Amino acid sequence: MAEQYKSLHPIKYYRDxxxxxxxxxxxxxxxxxxxxLNVGSIDTADxxxxxxxxxxxxxxxIKAELCKPKPDAPKCGFLVPxxxxxxxxSPKFRPGPPSDQAQVLTQLIADIIENSKxxxxxxxxxxxxxxxxxxxxxxxxxxxxxxxVDACIVSLLGALKTAKLPFVEYDPALDNIQVxxxxxxxxxxxxxxxxxxxxxxxDKVILKDPTQEEENLCSGILTVVFKDDELCCVHxxxxxxxxxxxxxxxxxxxxxxxxxxxxxxxxxx
Amino acid sequence: METVTDKTNISCKLGILSRPDGSAILSxxxxxxxxxxxxxxxxxxxxxxxxxxxxECHYRPKSxxxxxxxxxxxxxxxxxxxxxxYASLHPRTAILVTIQELQNSGQLISCAINxxxxxxxxxGIDMKFMFSAVTCYMNFEDDxxxxxxxxxETKAMFVxxxxxxxxxxxxSHTKGSFTKEQFEEAVELxxxxxxDRFTYYKKVLES
Amino acid sequence: xxxxxxxxPGHIIKDVKSLRGVTILGPGLRQNEDQPxxxxxxxxxxxxxKMPNVYWIEGNRNRYIPQKGDLVVGVVVKKSGNTxxxxxxxxxxxxxxxxxxxxxxxxxxxDVQVGDVVYAKLLNAHREMESELVCIDSYYxxxxxxLLSNDGFLMNISLTLTHKLLDIQNPLLRTLGKKFCxxxxxxxxxxxxxxxxxxxAGRVHSTITKGVMRPASLHTQxxxxxxxxxxxxxxxxxxxxxxxxxxxxxxxxx
Numbered sequence: 001m002a003e004q005y006k007s008l009h010p011i012k013y014y015r016d017x018x019x020x021x022x023x024x025x026x027x028x029x030x031x032x033x034x035x036x037l038n039v040g041s042i043d044t045a046d047x048x049x050x051x052x053x054x055x056x057x058x059x060x061x062i063k064a065e066l067c068k069p070k071p072d073a074p075k076c077g078f079l080v081p082x083x084x085x086x087x088x089x090s091p092k093f094r095p096g097p098p099s100d101q102a103q104v105l106t107q108l109i110a111d112i113i114e115n116s117k118x119x120x121x122x123x124x125x126x127x128x129x130x131x132x133x134x135x136x137x138x139x140x141x142x143x144x145x146x147x148x149v150d151a152c153i154v155s156l157l158g159a160l161k162t163a164k165l166p167f168v169e170y171d172p173a174l175d176n177i178q179v180x181x182x183x184x185x186x187x188x189x190x191x192x193x194x195x196x197x198x199x200x201x202x203d204k205v206i207l208k209d210p211t212q213e214e215e216n217l218c219s220g221i222l223t224v225v226f227k228d229d230e231l232c233c234v235h236x237x238x239x240x241x242x243x244x245x246x247x248x249x250x251x252x253x254x255x256x257x258x259x260x261x262x263x264x265x266x267x268x269x
Numbered sequence: 270m271e272t273v274t275d276k277t278n279i280s281c282k283l284g285i286l287s288r289p290d291g292s293a294i295l296s297x298x299x300x301x302x303x304x305x306x307x308x309x310x311x312x313x314x315x316x317x318x319x320x321x322x323x324x325e326c327h328y329r330p331k332s333x334x335x336x337x338x339x340x341x342x343x344x345x346x347x348x349x350x351x352x353x354x355y356a357s358l359h360p361r362t363a364i365l366v367t368i369q370e371l372q373n374s375g376q377l378i379s380c381a382i383n384x385x386x387x388x389x390x391x392x393g394i395d396m397k398f399m400f401s402a403v404t405c406y407m408n409f410e411d412d413x414x415x416x417x418x419x420x421x422e423t424k425a426m427f428v429x430x431x432x433x434x435x436x437x438x439x440x441s442h443t444k445g446s447f448t449k450e451q452f453e454e455a456v457e458l459x460x461x462x463x464x465d466r467f468t469y470y471k472k473v474l475e476s
Numbered sequence: 477x478x479x480x481x482x483x484x485p486g487h488i489i490k491d492v493k494s495l496r497g498v499t500i501l502g503p504g505l506r507q508n509e510d511q512p513x514x515x516x517x518x519x520x521x522x523x524x525x526k527m528p529n530v531y532w533i534e535g536n537r538n539r540y541i542p543q544k545g546d547l548v549v550g551v552v553v554k555k556s557g558n559t560x561x562x563x564x565x566x567x568x569x570x571x572x573x574x575x576x577x578x579x580x581x582x583x584x585x586x587d588v589q590v591g592d593v594v595y596a597k598l599l600n601a602h603r604e605m606e607s608e609l610v611c612i613d614s615y616y617x618x619x620x621x622x623l624l625s626n627d628g629f630l631m632n633i634s635l636t637l638t639h640k641l642l643d644i645q646n647p648l649l650r651t652l653g654k655k656f657c658x659x660x661x662x663x664x665x666x667x668x669x670x671x672x673x674x675x676x677a678g679r680v681h682s683t684i685t686k687g688v689m690r691p692a693s694l695h696t697q698x699x700x701x702x703x704x705x706x707x708x709x710x711x712x713x714x715x716x717x718x719x720x721x722x723x724x725x726x727x728x729x730x
Contacts, residue, residue, distance in 0.1 A: 100340055100343075100344065101344075103337045103340040103341075104340050104341050104344045106337055107337045107338055107340060107341040108341065110337075111341075111444070114444075115443070115444055115445055115446055116446065117446070219352075220352075222441075227446055229448070230446045230447060230448055231443075231446065231447055231448065231449060231452055232443075232445070232446040232447075233443055234441050234443050234452060235441065235442060235443070236438065236439075236440050236441040236442075237341075237344055237345045237348045237349075237440055237442075238345060238346075238347070238348025238349040238350075238351065238352050238430075238439055238440045239348055239352055239439070239440075240352060240439075241352070241431075241432050241435070241437035241438060241439045242437055242438050243435070243437050243438070244437075244438065244453070244456050244457075244460075247438055247441075247456070248449070248453060251449050251452070252449075255449075290537075290538040290539045291538065307539075308539060308567075309539060309541070309567045310539070310567050311567050311568055312567075319604075353485075355506065355518055358603070359541070359567065359603060360603055360604055361567075361568070361603075361604070362567040362568070363567075390484070390485070390520045391536075392537070392538060392539070393504075393519050393520070393521075393535050393536055393537030393538065393539075394519075394537075395485075395504070395506075395518035395519060396485035396486070396518055396519070397485065397486065397516070397518070398485055398486035399484060399485050399486055432486070433484070433485070433486045434486040434488075470484065471482070471484060474482070474484065474520045475482050
């Protein structure tokens with residue numbers, strides 16, 4: 001009976017649950033789903049990690065390439081994130097060029113990386129004006145079940161902290177590059193950004209770490225990213241308006257989670 | 270229609286384009302965008318929604334094709350518009366918002382959002398409330414201010430979108446890092462800025 | 477009718493008057509669900525109130541939204557079987573049956589081509605459904621409705637102008653009539669019952685015959701000539717009894 005009710009009146013179904021202070025998957029409003037992080041899972045990548053937040057699964061792989069820096073920033077390397085949402089992860093997506101949502105999330109992740117300054121692009125410089133590292137950070141979503149950004153950021157950190165770049169010698173006189181694959185070193189990760197997603201249901205109930213179902217039914221989504229004690233992104237792309245108090249409350253709650261995730265990443269690495 | 274200028278450093282003209290149902294050209298400082306609205310119009314079968322109008326937003330940069338960053342702006346503007354419209358009044362139709370960037374010297378997103386709102390008002394689309402965006406900057410001395418001398422480095426930038434009824438936050442977009450207290454301060458400051466903008470809207474529409 | 481302040485979306489109107497529990501809302505207003513007896517403004521414009529219980533906003537919407545009973549001028553864009561698709565400037569093309577012309581039968585259909593201009597009445601305008609046009613009234617007579625001649629001009633005009641043209645006191649058409657003999661069809665895309673401007677674009681189709689010095693009256697009884705037949709003195713209660721279920725443009729005064 002519940003199944004039919006759910007498919008006929010999904011919003012009502014949720015309302016009934018939420019009125020009793022619990023969500024259909026048995027969580028309370030402010031409870032997170034369990035997080036799983038596995039690092040170094042892909043051999044062929046320079047760094048990799050798989051993060052699972054509930055059912056949401058994201059694989060992150062880092063591939064490093066050598067390239068020439070831009071003339072206006074001769075000491076800066078590149079970091080190019082890209083999120084792929086294949087049809088495999090959700091029936092919402094079709095094969096073909098990246099969907100709008102994939103592009104929007106990619107940009108959001110790029111913003112978070114830039115704002116948190118977790119990677120200093122100057123660290124990626126091998127020889128000024130001649131040779132820098134370009135890190136391609138590819139995310140592939142295997143299961144799209146809400147709070148994808150959270151999972152992406154966790155897997156990103158896992159991958160970055162395990163990524164090892166080969167030692168490169170550059171001879172400017174001869175323009176000769178020698179790569180020593182045996183001798184590898186870690187990339188310096190300056191901070192640990194942690195993202196928390198909230199969903200606003202019916203303009204008043206705020207659900208933490210929403211599933212895909214909840215995200216679809218909700219009227220607004222909020223993503224807060226903490227970097228240690230500082231905020232580095234409060235992203236709310238429209239949706240039902242929140243008061244300042246509600247927003248502060250969300251920020252406060254996401255702060256509590258930061259330490260936990262940080263410990264998780266450190267343990268995994 | 271007359272160009273109206275205000276202490277908010279905004280100037281705006283409504284209904285400058287003849288083909289769209291509503292249009293607005295808006296400059297904040299030196300940043301200028303032009304927005305046009307069609308709606309409610311025929312909808313593509315793929316995007317048809319049976320219970321409400323589908324809102325689409327297209328953002329065109331000054332030159333070249335829209336990139337990934339512009340997609341983010343598009344989605345923000347689209348979501349804001351969708352929140353503010355009474356979309357259920359026009360099911361099986363589409364409301365198209367097109368924004369063309371003309372000049373960018375900072376606070377581009379907030380300028381685009383404000384232009385979208387004025388164009389919607391000009392088109393007479395049914396809205397629950399108006400919205401206005403304010404960009405707030407923080408310099409390296411941790412001072413907050415609403416107007417930015419272009420080209421100056423800032424530690425953080427905040428864009429807040431408020432609704433006109435209860436001054437709640439519809440959207441927020443940030444750059445750089447900051448503490449929670451600074452964030453709250455920025456919200457307060459922007460809230461004051463948005464009041465000015467709503468008064469300005471009224472002035473523009475009445476004239 | 478009293479015209480008061482300029483209002484913007486989100487504005488709340490308090491102390492709304494009603495007559496026997498009925499308040500008539502025009503365009504730009506919605507019932508506010510949060511508080512009883514208040515209205516929510518959805519369009520920018522001037523708030524107009526006609527005592528005792530009619531409220532509407534006079535703003536400028538440019539896109540036509542079909543309303544049941546509206547007399548509209550449309551262009552035939554497609555012919556498929558027995559139905560015509562007519563562009564009336566709204567989001568969706570309206571359907572017009574070939575059989576809903578005067579004297580049309582299954583064997584004898586009117587000669588309508590794509591591109592022809594018709595003057596028709598909206599029989600049905602439900603937002604969930606395709607709107608439906610007819611060119612006959614309930615007595616199967618065309619009246620002024622039907623195909624419009626092809627030697628005229630079709631112009632899209634602003635709704636304010638339609639309003640003015642349809643105003644019986646407006647001297648423009650009458651003055652013109654002293655010079656030329658002409659026919660004009662103002663497809664208000666506005667209900668014949670609503671004297672209040674529905675904010676939508678109107679259309680004019682006019683044929684001017686030069687040289688004939690017959691002063692053409694705008695209010696002649698000839699069926700093809702004109703359509704200024706606005707019942708100006710419907711009382712609000714009459715309207716509410718007719719359209720109590722749908723919030724629609726009220727009868728405002730001029």
